Amino acid sequence: MHRRLIAPGALAAASLMLAIPASAASFSPGAPGIGDPYYPDYGNGGYDVSHYDLRLKYQPATDELEGTATLLARTTQDLSRFDLDFLLDVSEVRVNGAKASFTTSGEHELEITPKSPLAKGTSVTVVVRYSGVPSSKQAYGFTSWHRTPDGGVGANEPEAAWWWFPSNDHPLDKATYDVSVLVPDGSQAISNGTLQSTSSRLGWTRWNWRSDKPQATYLATLAVGRFDLTTGTTDGGIPVVNAYSKDLGANAGAARASVERTGEIADWLSGYFGPYPFDALGGYVPNTTTGYALETQTRPFYSPRQFANGSNTSVVVHELAHQWYGDLVSVRGWKDIWINEGFARYAQWLWSEHEDEGTAQELADYVYASHPADDTFWTVRPGDPGPENQFDIAVYDRGALALQALRNEIGDEAFFAVLKGWPQKHAYGNASVADFQRYAEEVSGQPLAGLFDTWLFQPSKPGAPAARGAAIARGAQAPARPKSWKGIAATNDVHAG
Template sequence: MHKKLLVSAVAAATLLVALPASAATPTPGAPGAGDPYYPTYGNGGYRVSHYDLRLKYQPATDQLEGTATLLATATQDLSRFNLDFALDVSQVLVNGHPAKFAATGVQELEITPDAPLANGSRNTVVVRYTGKPSTVSRYGFTAWQRTPDGAVIADEPEAAWWWFPSNDHPSDKATFDVSVLVPDGTQAISNGVLTSQSSKLGWTRFDWRENKPQATYLATLAIGKFDITTGTSPGGVPVLNAYSPDLGDNADAARASVERTGELVDWLSGYFGSYPFSSAGGYVPNVPTHYALETQTRAFYSPKQFAGGANTSVVVHELAHQWYGDSVSLERWSDIWLNEGFATYAQWLWSEHEGEGTAAQLADYVYTSHPANDSFWTVKPGDPGPDKQFDAAVYDRGALAIQVLRNTVGDDAFFKLLKAWPAEHRYGNGTIAQFQALAERISGKKLDDLFRTWLYTPSKPALPAAAKANLAATAPAAEPRSWQQIKVAQDH
């Protein structure tokens, strides 16, 4: 759905050296990352390699206290820079020195260090803050969800502002340490691996570590009471799942779905290559939302996604994102097809595996079930625009384009491509143009016409194009048995 070097104390001290007289005049970093879909999201002038978040949360009052430490490298001579954040800040330190700060724009924290930061310098930024996140609204909403016994943060394309300051754009990924202090009897769940848990004076601290680069919107936090299960996949991947105890009629269906995570991780590895992270899993909190999200290593599921019974298809979708979206992330939000098209196509492969409709049958159904005058075809999966970023067409037409690609290049090249993309861009970012170039290199075919027709044309590809793509497009196709379960993953 919807880079990493710690410096010693001695080395850190060298960062405080003033800019040489010959250096360029320091200038402010841009207040956005330059993404045309979300011009104010992210920032310029630096890149973050690590976030260390030390938090304290009181579920009864929704009071959050935090200290965020960011390790950041300047990419220009910086006079000041911005972080994306929406809570109340009490102090900012840059390289140990107090810095001036001010809230500007909608979600900007503007920081002016006491001395300019040299291009290429590694810097430590500390931000102390407090707030009640559920009361904070930006762009007309809050991503922080209160639950009967705590809170959850999982949203796309933005979520970080409500719980930690960040360079909030997927083009700047970093590792994370998340340490959360909560009252005894309450649990805190985040990404990666639980490295320690300790209790003292009525409070329990949970320490989580995600040691592979992670986009800020993929960082998640769930606080409350959970039934936690642990184990390993048959292939040896550690798995941790969690369920709120008050899921009602959806509890068993949720568990029957998410508990298959280990099996499905191994199955997807057969198509996409080795699992890219040190743990896998998911959690189902008591929230009223309908969507799921591929939060890295620990997917978020709404209980209502299981209202119709167990649904392994939605689990396949979120787990496929661990390769397509998490390990290899978007360079810009217009590349959303690289996330949602491939996660949906993984569901088509699962449907085929389960005998509930082949990928070819699903492609035929998508093509024939939408007439030419259907607005479905006006959405371009390769550049849908911010208002249509999570439209059904990005998922369904996006997966259809992948089946067309498969039919065009042949199975040998196609399945090599499915593994090559996450292997060549592992822990990094990618664009559709780069994906097309890789597909052309592996297949030996020019694919400009295919990508233009199926991803970038705001109209239904004509019958000759469908016939060329080996679609059975002249008569309405029957709805595959898997279709209704596949659609559940598109709620966002």
Template sequence: MLAAAAASAVLLLTTPASAAAPTPGAAGAGDTYYPTYGNGGYDVTHYDIRLKYQPATDRLEGTTTILATATQDLSRFDLDFALPVSEVLVDGHRAAFTTSGEQELVVTPAAPLAKGSRTTVVVRYAGVPSSVSRYGFTAWLRTPDGGVAAGEPESAWWWFPSNDHPSDKATFDVSVLVPDGTQAISNGLLVSQRSQLGWTRYSWRQDRPQATYLATLALGRFDITTGTTASGLPVLNAYSRDLGANDGAARASVERTGELVDWLSGYLGPYPFDSVGGYVPNVTTHFALEAQTRVFYSPAQFAAGSNTSVVVHELAHQWYGDSVSLDRWSDIWLNEGFARYAQWMWSEHENEGTAQELADYVYASHPADDPFWTVKPGDPGPDAQFDIAVYDRGAAAVQALRVAVGDDAFFRILKGWPAEHRYGNATLDQFRSFAERISGKPLGPLLDTWLFTPARPAAGPGPATTALAAAPAPAEPRSWQKIHEADHR
């Protein structure tokens, strides 16, 4: 008794007084636009997603293994997911789980997780993704021969549990079992394809960090083309076999991916991934999405004919948005303003209107009382996150930056930014600091005017002597209509 009491006293004396009990991880990543998206308390390093899919019924069965590190002492944590779950294991032990809100899967492990510890989470599930609605919509797109996961800012919930916020990037293995004749397409490289007893398993690997909304999955019957760019980069494109009248225009556009990614590399630096391509499934949507290495295009993008401009836009995102991802959704200008500007540079390359002419046209086309100017590209708010002003005013801001710093500094900024934050996350404030460091000029007032002021700037985005508000309206650049056929939000 005395010995035990003495030992207890020693233990109490050696236990830090500040030691706190484990606490739950936050049910959101702290993003003001989407407070419930993402989660706190851990950092994911890898997703291993193994699926079985029945195209006739749209039934999806899955086991996702998540490798993560606890960033606090965790009593429980959340994952973002929408399908029915049958079992959760944490480090090999059954964990209690429940659901909360629209997409929170709340997991309580058998024992708390210590800060800094590496953990393995296994989630088993099954459901019909097209029948699941969250916040009044589904990001799972049913097709005549299968289904597609593609959407921004969310699509992961319908096919794998995750920490669904761009600030927590991870590598991916995606392995899908489908009936023979159906194909499975995802990000990165196809590392194996094996058939047995009427089923084929496709295994894809993305070995560079990837945001969850950039993970994509396409299940159906496709015509797949492969090749390499002039620089040797593998290219894989895919087209639903029932695109109808849009088939030719889609191929005439997407098949130029290799040429266009090499062209962009001249301005943006070395391509950051080990494969590139796109796919066009038979869906009724009207948007394209910069899924990492494997861009999603709606057939409607090509309803008016071929459109290399939209391909340039989505490929530019591989640098601006995919390799360098936004840290919070309010920084969307870092994605869309520069991807739109890439279209303007392509227009100039094709002799269909210079970047300056396009910027001047944007400025002249919207009078001071146009609501267009009330949207702040640097912080547009969740309801205006994909407003046309984020694209057009955002690209005009890029041109204003170019004029302010001069071409030499501008193109060093354009290429240096993706190199500075390769495979990471960054903010608009960091971009301003970087651009000031490269140019040697203070840029706060210029960026505040173009990105954060809800009013038409007093002068246009060109030299002050030629771009005054009272200047005559310029002619519409020849590329204008084609660029705006590609508007997808």
């Protein structure tokens, strides 16, 4: 308990404060972060966004972007001020039609003070007019905007939105999207969801995309360049739009041979994870120099390097598996990344079984045997890896190994019931590793705390008794490398620059 002496000169001010109506005094700024311990300044407090309407104009030759973003939101507290995450130059902000004052702070905060305070539970319309050159902006020493010879691409994890639209940038605040982009004739604008329409006038073409299911901000994407587009429909009736840069060079054939199987793979995955959860599907391969792929909702981003050694259906399986594990059900906090990456990796193991290139059990045995006890691989805890190890290979491979241990513990019937039931239980929402453990216990009827602790949270290699108990690496000899391993390993840099 602390006592504070009030100087006499302050008494008048204190009396004045007491005279302010309680209702007015209750208004306070929204937090500059949503509360994620891995990234304290990501997202914002005080409101929830329900819809983003982004009306943009982009000039590929100069990387200049102009935009008007309209955000529909509802306040979750009495707000005197609130933040958006954004980096470009803002010229005007309006809140419920009235001009609002604004300033910037920190690495990526746009602070907005509305003309009148906003009561809790109020519907709010925020309009932000802005412009800038996304590739010229950095935060924390990096950029998530990829300049290409014929345009630019916004795609990264856990952040990409700041470079092209103002947002509440955390998976906890999902929203629907309309993205309308004006580009010079001859260029294409690729985004999420369904292509609603295109129209051309005076040398410019407008592309209108709609995502009508909740979508996390990091899963929103924009790519402008010169693309070849292909269209089709899955056996399940989902329209597919794929896009390939006209400048992929030697990687063009392998990229198409992989991504054109998107519909087939999505239908196959639905047998394990349940019906495909969105009304659009596809993928795009811009001519970036990056090495990673990303599960941007309904239309994953693939780097050309993913196809440098030939076709790579395994990476397509990985990113499409995320449509259920990561997109439909998103992390509650970034520490829950295992629910995204461990499951997408395990989908690759199931694809290996499907292709008769090695069973999931053989892959689990190989992973376990390939890393000796003193390998730092085992010091990463997939269930809470820390921000510095969020995309470490252990989150993927040890994460999938944990799923095989779970499968062996509860049996195939319960395991595959969990895989299919989990996306439905938390559809279009968020969940944690603890939530998953509880669900697996509920479905299987077994206590699983010990298994989850051993395989996800201990910073050491599970010993032989634990491995034998989970039916991992039971043989006396080192397991042979499964045929699929090389292809799966080729996707190990899916989140590396």
